Amino acid sequence: MKLALVTDVFPPNSGGSGWSTFYLARALEQRGHRVQVVMPRERQEPGTTEREYEGLPVTEYHYRAAKLPFVRNYTRNERLYPAFAEFLAGFFKENQIDLAHGQHYLTIPPSVRAAHEAGIPAVATVRDYWPVCYWTTHLSGDKVCPGCSELNRLVCLYRNQGPGGIAAAPVSLYMGSNLKLKQNWLAQADRTLAVSGYIAGKLRPFMPPERLEVLPNFVDLDRLEQIVAEPPATPGTDKPYLLFVGKFEENKGARLLLDVLRQARPDLPTLAVGDGSLRGELEQAVRDGLNLRVLDWAKNEEVLRLMKHAEALLFPSLWPEPLSRVLLEASGVGALVVAMETGGTPDIIRHDHNGLLAKDAPGMARQLADILAPGQEEKRDRLKAAARETAREKFSQEAVVERVEKLYRTLTGKE
Numbered sequence: 001m002k003l004a005l006v007t008d009v010f011p012p013n014s015g016g017s018g019w020s021t022f023y024l025a026r027a028l029e030q031r032g033h034r035v036q037v038v039m040p041r042e043r044q045e046p047g048t049t050e051r052e053y054e055g056l057p058v059t060e061y062h063y064r065a066a067k068l069p070f071v072r073n074y075t076r077n078e079r080l081y082p083a084f085a086e087f088l089a090g091f092f093k094e095n096q097i098d099l100a101h102g103q104h105y106l107t108i109p110p111s112v113r114a115a116h117e118a119g120i121p122a123v124a125t126v127r128d129y130w131p132v133c134y135w136t137t138h139l140s141g142d143k144v145c146p147g148c149s150e151l152n153r154l155v156c157l158y159r160n161q162g163p164g165g166i167a168a169a170p171v172s173l174y175m176g177s178n179l180k181l182k183q184n185w186l187a188q189a190d191r192t193l194a195v196s197g198y199i200a201g202k203l204r205p206f207m208p209p210e211r212l213e214v215l216p217n218f219v220d221l222d223r224l225e226q227i228v229a230e231p232p233a234t235p236g237t238d239k240p241y242l243l244f245v246g247k248f249e250e251n252k253g254a255r256l257l258l259d260v261l262r263q264a265r266p267d268l269p270t271l272a273v274g275d276g277s278l279r280g281e282l283e284q285a286v287r288d289g290l291n292l293r294v295l296d297w298a299k300n301e302e303v304l305r306l307m308k309h310a311e312a313l314l315f316p317s318l319w320p321e322p323l324s325r326v327l328l329e330a331s332g333v334g335a336l337v338v339a340m341e342t343g344g345t346p347d348i349i350r351h352d353h354n355g356l357l358a359k360d361a362p363g364m365a366r367q368l369a370d371i372l373a374p375g376q377e378e379k380r381d382r383l384k385a386a387a388r389e390t391a392r393e394k395f396s397q398e399a400v401v402e403r404v405e406k407l408y409r410t411l412t413g414k415e
Contacts, residue, residue, distance in 0.1 A: 001033050001034070001098045001099065001408060001409075001412060001414060002033075002034045002036070002095065002096055002097050002098050003028060003033050003034065003035050003036070003097065003098065003099055003100075003101065003408070004035075004036045004037075004038055004088075004091070004092060004095070004097045004099070004100045004101070004111075005021055005024065005025050005035060005036070005037050005038070005101050005103060006037075006038045006039070006088065006100055006101065006102045006103060006107040006108075006110075006111040007021040007037060007038075007039050007102075007103040007104060007107055008039065008040070008103065008104040008105070008106040008107050009039065009104075010022060010037055010039050010053065010058055011053055011054075012053065016127070016325060017103060017104045017127055020103075020127065020217050021037070021103045022053070022054075022056070023218070023220065023397070024401070024404070025037055025056050026054065026056065027218075027397050027401040028401065028404075028405070029055070029056065031401065031405060033405075035056060035057075036057055036059065036091075036095060036097065037053075037056055037057065037058040037059070038058075038059045038061065038088065038091060038107075039058065039059070039060055039061070039107070040060075040061050040062075040063050040080060040084055040106055040107065041060035041061065041062055041063070042062075042063060042064070042065050043062035043063070043064070044064060045062060046062050046063075046064075047062050048060060048061055048062060048087075049062070059091065061084055061087050061088075063075075063076075063080050063083065063084065065080075069161075070171050070174065073134075073178065074174070074178075076106060077105075077106075077109075077178060077181070077182075078178070078181065080106065080110070081109045081110045081113070081181075081185075082110070082113075084107075084110040084114075085109075085110035085111075085113040085114040085117070086114070087114075088100070088110055088111055088114030088115075088118075089113075089114040089115075089117040089118050091114075092114060092115065092118035092120060093118050097118070097120060098120060098408075098412050098414065099115075099120055099121045099122075099123065099408050099411060099412050100112075100114065100115040100118075100120060100121070100122050100123070101122075101123040101124070101125065102122065102123070102124045102125070102189070103125055103127075104125075104127070104130070105130035105131075105136065105182060108124040108126075108182075108185065108186060108189070109181070109182060109185035109186070111124075112124065112185050112186070112188050112189050113185065113188075115190075116188070120412075121190040121191075121411035121412060122188075122189045122190050123189060123190065123191050123192075123193065123407070123408070123411070124186055124189040124191075124192045124193065125192075125193045125195070125215075126186070126192060126193070126194050126195065126199055126203060127195050127199075127217070127322055127323070128199075128322050129199075129202065129322070130182065131179070131182055131183055131186050131202070131203060131206075132148060132179065132183075132202050132203075133145060133148060133179075134148070134153070134156075134175040134178060134179060135156065135160060138319075138320060139251060139319065140152065140155055140156045140159050140160070141156075141159030141160065143159075143251075144251070144318070144319060144320060148175075148176070148179060150172060150176065153172040153175050153176065154169055154172055157169060157171070157172060183206045184206075186203070186206075186207070187206055187207055187208065189211065190211065190411055191211050191212075191213065191407060191411060192207055192211060192212050192213075193213060193214070193215040193407075194212065194213070194214050194215075195214070195215070195216050195217055195322055195323040195344065196214060196216065196322055196323040196343070196344025196347045197214050197344065197346075197347055198320060198322065198343045198344040198346075198347070199214075199322050199323070199344060200212060200213075200214050214347075215400065215403055215404065215407075216323055216328075216347065216394065216395055216400060217323060217325065217328065217395070217400070218328075218395050218396060218397045218399070218400035218401065219325075219328045219329055219331075219332045219391065219395055219396065219397070220397050221332050221391060221392060221396050221397070224304060224329065224332045224333050227301050227304050227305065228304055228305050228308040228333050230305060231305060231309060232302055232305035232306045232308075232309055233302060233305075234271070234295070234298070234302065234306060236269070236271075236293070237271075237306065237309060240268050240311050241268055241269050241270065241271050241310060241311065242266060242268050242269070242270040242271070242310060242311055242312050242313075242314055242368075243270070243271050243273070243306055243307060243310035243312070243313050243314065244257055244270060244271070244272045244273065244274070244313075244314045244315075244316075245273045245274060245303055245306070245307070245313070245326055246273075246274050246315075246317070246326065247274055247275070247276040248272070248274055248275060248276030248277065248278040248279045248281075248282055249276045249277060249278060250278065250318070251317070251318050251319040252276070252316075252317050252318070252319060253315070253316030253317045253318050253319075253340060254272075254276065254278040254281070254282065254316075255278060255281065256316040256318060256340070256361050256364075257270075257272070257282075257314060257316045258281070258282065258285050258290065258292075259361040259365070260314065260316060260361050260364045260365045260368060261285075261290055261291070261292065261365075262290065263361065263362060263365035264365040264366075264368045264369040264372075265291075265369075266291065266368060266369070266372055267291075267372075268291070268311055268372070269291050269292065269293055270291065270292050270293070270314065271293050271295055271306065271310075272292060272293065272294050272295065273295045273296075273297065273298050273303065273306065274295075274296075274297055275296060275297055279294065282294045303329075304329060304333055307329065307330045307333050307335040308333040308334065308335060310335060310336075311336065311372065311380070312335075312336045312337070312338050312368065312371065312372070312380075313326075313330050313335045313336065313337050313338070314338055314339075314364075314368070315327060315330075315337055315338065315339035315340065315345070316339070316340050316361075316364060317339070317340055317342055317343075317345075318340065318342065319342065319343070320342045320343025320344070321342065321343040321344055321345055322343060322344050323343075323344040323347060323348070324344070324345065324348070327339070327345060327348045327349065328348060328391070328395050330387070331348055331349075331354065331355075331387040331388065331390055331391040331395065332388070332391040332395070333388075334384045334385065334387055334388035335384065335387060336355065336356075336371070336380055336383050336384050336387070337349055337354075337355035337356070337387065338355070338356045338358070338364060338367050338368050338371065339355065339356070339357055339358070339364075340357070340358060340359070340364060341357040341358065341359055345357070348390070348395070349387075350390075352383075353383075353386055354383055354386035354387040354389070354390045355383055355387060356368075356371060356383070371383075
Protein backbone atom coordinates (compact mmCIF):
# COMPACT_ATOMS: atom_id res chain seq x y z
CA MET A 1 0.00 0.00 0.00
CA LYS A 2 0.94 3.65 -0.45
CA LEU A 3 0.57 5.28 2.95
CA ALA A 4 0.82 8.87 4.16
CA LEU A 5 1.79 9.45 7.79
CA VAL A 6 0.89 13.04 8.56
CA THR A 7 2.72 14.19 11.67
CA ASP A 8 3.27 17.39 13.63
CA VAL A 9 6.99 16.67 14.05
CA PHE A 10 9.52 14.15 12.79
CA PRO A 11 13.15 13.29 13.58
CA PRO A 12 15.84 14.21 13.94
CA ASN A 13 14.42 17.09 16.01
CA SER A 14 11.22 15.90 17.64
CA GLY A 15 9.62 14.67 20.81
CA GLY A 16 7.90 11.37 21.58
CA SER A 17 5.13 11.76 19.00
CA GLY A 18 7.63 12.24 16.18
CA TRP A 19 9.75 9.29 17.22
CA SER A 20 6.69 7.05 17.53
CA THR A 21 5.72 8.07 13.98
CA PHE A 22 9.25 7.31 12.74
CA TYR A 23 9.28 3.82 14.29
CA LEU A 24 5.87 3.10 12.74
CA ALA A 25 6.96 4.38 9.32
CA ARG A 26 10.13 2.32 9.40
CA ALA A 27 8.26 -0.82 10.46
CA LEU A 28 5.70 -0.38 7.67
CA GLU A 29 8.49 0.10 5.12
CA GLN A 30 10.08 -3.13 6.35
CA ARG A 31 6.78 -4.90 5.72
CA GLY A 32 6.80 -3.81 2.07
CA HIS A 33 4.62 -0.67 2.15
CA ARG A 34 5.56 2.67 0.60
CA VAL A 35 5.40 5.39 3.24
CA GLN A 36 5.32 9.15 2.64
CA VAL A 37 5.76 11.39 5.68
CA VAL A 38 4.12 14.82 5.51
CA MET A 39 4.41 17.49 8.18
CA PRO A 40 3.70 21.20 8.66
CA ARG A 41 6.81 23.31 9.29
CA GLU A 42 6.73 26.82 10.66
CA ARG A 43 8.57 29.05 8.18
CA GLN A 44 8.31 32.67 7.07
CA GLU A 45 8.22 31.86 3.36
CA PRO A 46 5.41 29.73 1.86
CA GLY A 47 6.18 26.58 -0.06
CA THR A 48 7.39 23.07 0.62
CA THR A 49 10.69 21.34 1.38
CA GLU A 50 11.64 17.77 0.53
CA ARG A 51 14.08 15.81 2.66
CA GLU A 52 14.84 12.27 3.81
CA TYR A 53 15.41 10.75 7.21
CA GLU A 54 16.95 7.27 7.29
CA GLY A 55 15.58 6.58 3.82
CA LEU A 56 12.06 7.84 4.52
CA PRO A 57 10.83 10.68 2.25
CA VAL A 58 9.57 13.69 4.21
CA THR A 59 7.57 16.56 2.70
CA GLU A 60 7.43 19.72 4.82
CA TYR A 61 4.57 22.18 4.23
CA HIS A 62 5.54 25.73 5.23
CA TYR A 63 3.18 27.93 7.23
CA ARG A 64 3.42 31.12 9.24
CA ALA A 65 2.25 31.43 12.84
CA ALA A 66 1.85 34.37 15.19
CA LYS A 67 3.91 34.58 18.39
CA LEU A 68 1.27 36.07 20.70
CA PRO A 69 -0.36 33.43 22.95
CA PHE A 70 -3.83 32.30 21.84
CA VAL A 71 -3.39 34.18 18.55
CA ARG A 72 -0.58 31.73 17.87
CA ASN A 73 -2.91 28.82 18.58
CA TYR A 74 -5.52 30.30 16.22
CA THR A 75 -3.00 30.60 13.37
CA ARG A 76 -1.76 27.03 14.00
CA ASN A 77 -5.26 25.55 14.18
CA GLU A 78 -8.17 27.44 12.63
CA ARG A 79 -5.97 29.14 10.00
CA LEU A 80 -3.64 26.21 9.30
CA TYR A 81 -6.21 23.40 9.11
CA PRO A 82 -8.02 24.41 5.87
CA ALA A 83 -4.86 25.49 4.06
CA PHE A 84 -2.94 22.36 5.02
CA ALA A 85 -5.96 20.19 4.20
CA GLU A 86 -6.09 21.67 0.68
CA PHE A 87 -2.41 20.89 0.17
CA LEU A 88 -2.79 17.36 1.58
CA ALA A 89 -5.76 16.54 -0.65
CA GLY A 90 -3.68 17.38 -3.71
CA PHE A 91 -0.70 15.47 -2.32
CA PHE A 92 -2.80 12.35 -1.67
CA LYS A 93 -4.23 12.41 -5.21
CA GLU A 94 -0.93 13.15 -6.92
CA ASN A 95 0.91 10.38 -5.05
CA GLN A 96 -2.01 7.91 -5.27
CA ILE A 97 -2.07 7.47 -1.50
CA ASP A 98 -4.29 4.61 -0.31
CA LEU A 99 -4.70 5.72 3.33
CA ALA A 100 -3.78 8.73 5.49
CA HIS A 101 -2.81 8.34 9.14
CA GLY A 102 -2.75 11.54 11.22
CA GLN A 103 -0.51 11.53 14.26
CA HIS A 104 -1.26 14.57 16.46
CA TYR A 105 -3.36 17.67 16.97
CA LEU A 106 -1.89 19.88 14.22
CA THR A 107 -2.27 17.17 11.59
CA ILE A 108 -5.27 14.98 12.41
CA PRO A 109 -8.05 17.51 11.57
CA PRO A 110 -6.55 18.52 8.19
CA SER A 111 -5.58 14.95 7.27
CA VAL A 112 -9.12 13.71 7.97
CA ARG A 113 -10.62 16.50 5.88
CA ALA A 114 -8.12 15.96 3.04
CA ALA A 115 -8.50 12.17 3.04
CA HIS A 116 -12.26 12.42 2.65
CA GLU A 117 -11.85 14.93 -0.18
CA ALA A 118 -9.38 12.54 -1.86
CA GLY A 119 -11.73 9.59 -1.32
CA ILE A 120 -9.41 7.55 0.92
CA PRO A 121 -9.71 6.33 4.54
CA ALA A 122 -8.41 8.45 7.41
CA VAL A 123 -6.90 7.00 10.59
CA ALA A 124 -6.00 9.06 13.68
CA THR A 125 -3.78 8.16 16.63
CA VAL A 126 -4.39 9.99 19.92
CA ARG A 127 -1.41 9.81 22.27
CA ASP A 128 -2.35 12.46 24.83
CA TYR A 129 -5.15 14.79 25.93
CA TRP A 130 -5.31 17.33 23.09
CA PRO A 131 -8.94 16.45 22.14
CA VAL A 132 -10.17 17.23 25.69
CA CYS A 133 -7.66 19.79 26.98
CA TYR A 134 -6.71 23.07 25.30
CA TRP A 135 -3.26 22.84 26.89
CA THR A 136 -3.00 19.15 25.84
CA THR A 137 -1.75 18.19 29.33
CA HIS A 138 -4.95 17.43 31.28
CA LEU A 139 -3.39 19.58 34.02
CA SER A 140 -4.63 22.73 35.71
CA GLY A 141 -1.43 24.20 37.08
CA ASP A 142 0.21 21.17 38.67
CA LYS A 143 -3.12 19.46 39.45
CA VAL A 144 -5.03 16.96 37.33
CA CYS A 145 -7.83 18.81 35.54
CA PRO A 146 -11.32 17.82 36.72
CA GLY A 147 -12.82 18.51 33.26
CA CYS A 148 -12.97 21.30 30.70
CA SER A 149 -16.08 23.22 31.78
CA GLU A 150 -16.40 26.99 31.35
CA LEU A 151 -15.58 27.55 35.03
CA ASN A 152 -12.65 25.16 34.99
CA ARG A 153 -11.21 26.88 31.92
CA LEU A 154 -11.15 30.15 33.89
CA VAL A 155 -9.33 28.38 36.72
CA CYS A 156 -6.89 26.93 34.19
CA LEU A 157 -6.21 30.37 32.73
CA TYR A 158 -5.19 31.62 36.16
CA ARG A 159 -3.15 28.56 37.09
CA ASN A 160 -1.41 28.23 33.72
CA GLN A 161 -1.00 31.92 32.83
CA GLY A 162 -0.79 33.60 36.23
CA PRO A 163 -2.61 36.86 37.04
CA GLY A 164 -2.56 37.76 33.34
CA GLY A 165 -4.86 34.81 32.75
CA ILE A 166 -7.70 36.65 34.49
CA ALA A 167 -7.42 39.52 32.02
CA ALA A 168 -7.64 36.92 29.25
CA ALA A 169 -10.86 35.43 30.64
CA PRO A 170 -12.87 36.09 27.42
CA VAL A 171 -10.43 33.77 25.66
CA SER A 172 -12.03 30.85 27.51
CA LEU A 173 -14.85 31.00 24.95
CA TYR A 174 -12.31 30.53 22.17
CA MET A 175 -10.70 27.66 24.09
CA GLY A 176 -14.03 25.87 24.21
CA SER A 177 -14.78 26.38 20.53
CA ASN A 178 -11.25 25.27 19.61
CA LEU A 179 -11.75 21.98 21.45
CA LYS A 180 -15.10 21.45 19.72
CA LEU A 181 -13.47 22.00 16.34
CA LYS A 182 -10.82 19.35 17.05
CA GLN A 183 -13.36 16.92 18.47
CA ASN A 184 -15.64 17.29 15.45
CA TRP A 185 -12.86 16.49 12.99
CA LEU A 186 -11.53 13.62 15.10
CA ALA A 187 -15.02 12.11 15.24
CA GLN A 188 -15.04 11.98 11.41
CA ALA A 189 -11.93 9.79 11.16
CA ASP A 190 -12.68 6.32 9.79
CA ARG A 191 -10.83 4.88 12.79
CA THR A 192 -9.36 6.55 15.86
CA LEU A 193 -6.66 4.69 17.76
CA ALA A 194 -6.25 5.58 21.44
CA VAL A 195 -2.95 4.47 22.92
CA SER A 196 -4.61 3.24 26.14
CA GLY A 197 -7.97 2.37 27.59
CA TYR A 198 -7.79 5.50 29.73
CA ILE A 199 -7.39 7.77 26.69
CA ALA A 200 -10.19 5.89 24.92
CA GLY A 201 -12.43 6.65 27.90
CA LYS A 202 -11.77 10.37 27.47
CA LEU A 203 -12.75 10.19 23.79
CA ARG A 204 -15.95 8.12 24.10
CA PRO A 205 -18.29 11.05 24.90
CA PHE A 206 -17.88 12.43 21.35
CA MET A 207 -16.55 9.47 19.32
CA PRO A 208 -18.70 6.90 17.47
CA PRO A 209 -17.91 3.69 19.42
CA GLU A 210 -17.56 1.55 16.30
CA ARG A 211 -14.73 3.78 15.08
CA LEU A 212 -12.72 3.90 18.30
CA GLU A 213 -10.26 1.27 19.46
CA VAL A 214 -7.22 0.92 21.68
CA LEU A 215 -3.90 0.33 19.95
CA PRO A 216 -0.73 1.12 21.93
CA ASN A 217 2.65 2.46 20.98
CA PHE A 218 5.31 -0.21 20.59
CA VAL A 219 8.92 -0.78 21.57
CA ASP A 220 11.70 -2.38 19.57
CA LEU A 221 12.60 -5.34 21.78
CA ASP A 222 15.56 -6.38 19.64
CA ARG A 223 17.08 -2.91 20.05
CA LEU A 224 16.48 -2.97 23.80
CA GLU A 225 18.11 -6.38 24.10
CA GLN A 226 21.24 -5.18 22.32
CA ILE A 227 21.51 -2.09 24.50
CA VAL A 228 21.06 -3.80 27.89
CA ALA A 229 23.58 -6.49 27.04
CA GLU A 230 26.10 -4.03 28.52
CA PRO A 231 25.96 -3.05 32.22
CA PRO A 232 25.20 0.58 33.22
CA ALA A 233 28.16 2.94 33.44
CA THR A 234 26.75 5.00 36.33
CA PRO A 235 29.04 4.72 39.37
CA GLY A 236 27.70 2.59 42.22
CA THR A 237 25.47 0.40 40.08
CA ASP A 238 27.61 -2.67 40.67
CA LYS A 239 25.62 -3.06 43.91
CA PRO A 240 21.78 -3.43 44.26
CA TYR A 241 19.75 -0.24 43.90
CA LEU A 242 16.25 1.10 43.28
CA LEU A 243 15.49 3.55 40.46
CA PHE A 244 13.30 6.54 39.68
CA VAL A 245 13.48 8.13 36.22
CA GLY A 246 11.58 11.29 35.28
CA LYS A 247 10.95 14.95 35.91
CA PHE A 248 11.29 16.10 39.51
CA GLU A 249 7.79 17.58 39.56
CA GLU A 250 4.72 17.24 41.76
CA ASN A 251 2.54 15.66 39.08
CA LYS A 252 5.29 13.15 38.22
CA GLY A 253 5.30 11.99 41.83
CA ALA A 254 8.63 13.41 43.01
CA ARG A 255 7.21 14.36 46.42
CA LEU A 256 5.29 11.12 46.63
CA LEU A 257 8.57 9.28 45.95
CA LEU A 258 10.03 10.85 49.08
CA ASP A 259 6.96 9.82 51.11
CA VAL A 260 7.23 6.25 49.83
CA LEU A 261 10.92 5.99 50.67
CA ARG A 262 10.43 7.50 54.13
CA GLN A 263 7.70 4.98 54.89
CA ALA A 264 9.29 1.91 53.31
CA ARG A 265 12.85 2.71 54.46
CA PRO A 266 14.52 0.31 52.01
CA ASP A 267 18.12 -0.70 52.76
CA LEU A 268 18.99 -0.17 49.12
CA PRO A 269 19.86 3.29 47.76
CA THR A 270 17.43 4.85 45.30
CA LEU A 271 18.87 6.54 42.22
CA ALA A 272 16.71 9.47 41.10
CA VAL A 273 17.60 10.27 37.47
CA GLY A 274 16.18 13.47 36.01
CA ASP A 275 15.68 17.12 36.87
CA GLY A 276 12.93 19.59 37.69
CA SER A 277 11.64 22.23 40.07
CA LEU A 278 11.65 19.84 43.07
CA ARG A 279 15.31 18.93 42.73
CA GLY A 280 16.10 21.02 45.82
CA GLU A 281 13.61 19.03 47.91
CA LEU A 282 15.16 15.74 46.82
CA GLU A 283 18.65 17.02 47.61
CA GLN A 284 17.45 18.24 51.02
CA ALA A 285 16.03 14.77 51.71
CA VAL A 286 19.51 13.37 51.03
CA ARG A 287 21.01 15.79 53.55
CA ASP A 288 18.35 14.72 56.02
CA GLY A 289 19.57 11.14 55.76
CA LEU A 290 17.28 9.55 53.14
CA ASN A 291 19.06 6.77 51.23
CA LEU A 292 18.78 8.60 47.90
CA ARG A 293 21.17 9.69 45.14
CA VAL A 294 20.04 12.56 42.92
CA LEU A 295 21.51 12.30 39.41
CA ASP A 296 21.19 14.37 36.23
CA TRP A 297 19.36 13.20 33.12
CA ALA A 298 21.05 10.27 31.41
CA LYS A 299 20.93 9.18 27.78
CA ASN A 300 18.18 6.73 26.87
CA GLU A 301 20.65 3.86 26.46
CA GLU A 302 22.00 4.35 29.99
CA VAL A 303 18.48 4.63 31.42
CA LEU A 304 17.57 1.32 29.79
CA ARG A 305 20.61 -0.33 31.35
CA LEU A 306 19.79 1.18 34.73
CA MET A 307 16.23 -0.18 34.52
CA LYS A 308 17.43 -3.62 33.51
CA HIS A 309 19.77 -3.93 36.49
CA ALA A 310 17.63 -2.18 39.14
CA GLU A 311 15.98 -4.24 41.86
CA ALA A 312 12.83 -2.21 41.16
CA LEU A 313 11.74 0.81 39.12
CA LEU A 314 9.60 3.19 41.19
CA PHE A 315 6.90 4.99 39.20
CA PRO A 316 4.93 7.24 41.57
CA SER A 317 3.32 9.47 38.93
CA LEU A 318 0.18 11.27 40.11
CA TRP A 319 -0.53 12.49 36.58
CA PRO A 320 -2.68 10.10 34.53
CA GLU A 321 0.03 9.06 32.06
CA PRO A 322 -1.62 8.26 28.70
CA LEU A 323 0.79 5.35 28.12
CA SER A 324 4.20 5.84 29.66
CA ARG A 325 7.13 5.09 27.37
CA VAL A 326 9.27 4.61 30.50
CA LEU A 327 6.99 1.76 31.57
CA LEU A 328 6.87 0.25 28.08
CA GLU A 329 10.65 0.18 27.95
CA ALA A 330 10.89 -1.03 31.54
CA SER A 331 8.65 -3.97 30.66
CA GLY A 332 10.70 -4.58 27.54
CA VAL A 333 13.92 -4.99 29.54
CA GLY A 334 12.21 -7.09 32.20
CA ALA A 335 12.29 -4.56 35.05
CA LEU A 336 10.23 -4.99 38.21
CA VAL A 337 7.87 -1.99 38.36
CA VAL A 338 6.21 -0.62 41.50
CA ALA A 339 3.80 2.08 40.31
CA MET A 340 0.83 4.26 41.14
CA GLU A 341 -2.38 3.06 39.48
CA THR A 342 -3.09 6.13 37.35
CA GLY A 343 -4.06 6.81 33.73
CA GLY A 344 -2.94 4.20 31.22
CA THR A 345 -0.50 2.50 33.61
CA PRO A 346 -2.84 -0.49 34.24
CA ASP A 347 -2.74 -1.17 30.47
CA ILE A 348 0.94 -2.04 30.96
CA ILE A 349 1.14 -3.25 34.57
CA ARG A 350 -1.26 -5.85 35.98
CA HIS A 351 -0.97 -5.97 39.75
CA ASP A 352 0.85 -9.03 41.06
CA HIS A 353 1.15 -10.45 37.53
CA ASN A 354 3.92 -8.41 35.90
CA GLY A 355 4.44 -5.66 38.47
CA LEU A 356 2.89 -4.01 41.51
CA LEU A 357 0.30 -1.20 41.66
CA ALA A 358 -0.85 1.03 44.50
CA LYS A 359 -3.46 3.74 44.95
CA ASP A 360 -1.56 5.95 47.44
CA ALA A 361 1.82 6.50 49.06
CA PRO A 362 1.25 4.14 52.04
CA GLY A 363 0.10 1.41 49.65
CA MET A 364 3.11 1.91 47.40
CA ALA A 365 5.44 1.84 50.42
CA ARG A 366 3.91 -1.45 51.58
CA GLN A 367 4.25 -2.98 48.12
CA LEU A 368 7.89 -1.93 47.95
CA ALA A 369 8.76 -3.14 51.44
CA ASP A 370 7.02 -6.48 50.88
CA ILE A 371 8.67 -7.24 47.53
CA LEU A 372 12.14 -6.40 48.90
CA ALA A 373 11.70 -8.57 51.99
CA PRO A 374 13.88 -11.68 52.41
CA GLY A 375 12.41 -14.74 50.71
CA GLN A 376 10.78 -12.77 47.87
CA GLU A 377 13.48 -13.49 45.29
CA GLU A 378 11.34 -16.00 43.41
CA LYS A 379 8.40 -13.59 43.22
CA ARG A 380 10.64 -10.79 41.97
CA ASP A 381 11.98 -13.06 39.24
CA ARG A 382 8.45 -14.12 38.29
CA LEU A 383 7.23 -10.53 37.97
CA LYS A 384 10.24 -9.56 35.86
CA ALA A 385 9.75 -12.51 33.52
CA ALA A 386 6.03 -11.71 33.17
CA ALA A 387 6.83 -8.06 32.38
CA ARG A 388 9.08 -9.15 29.53
CA GLU A 389 6.43 -11.55 28.22
CA THR A 390 3.75 -8.84 28.36
CA ALA A 391 5.98 -6.54 26.32
CA ARG A 392 6.47 -9.24 23.70
CA GLU A 393 2.77 -10.15 23.48
CA LYS A 394 1.24 -6.65 23.59
CA PHE A 395 3.83 -3.96 22.93
CA SER A 396 6.43 -5.44 20.58
CA GLN A 397 6.86 -4.01 17.10
CA GLU A 398 5.64 -7.26 15.58
CA ALA A 399 2.46 -7.42 17.68
CA VAL A 400 1.41 -3.78 17.24
CA VAL A 401 2.37 -3.22 13.60
CA GLU A 402 0.57 -6.40 12.58
CA ARG A 403 -2.62 -4.92 14.08
CA VAL A 404 -2.01 -1.59 12.31
CA GLU A 405 -1.47 -3.33 8.99
CA LYS A 406 -4.62 -5.42 9.44
CA LEU A 407 -6.62 -2.26 10.13
CA TYR A 408 -5.22 -0.55 7.03
CA ARG A 409 -6.17 -3.52 4.87
CA THR A 410 -9.68 -3.61 6.31
CA LEU A 411 -10.28 0.10 5.69
CA THR A 412 -8.83 0.10 2.18
CA GLY A 413 -10.31 -3.26 1.18
CA LYS A 414 -6.83 -4.48 0.19
CA GLU A 415 -6.81 -7.75 2.10
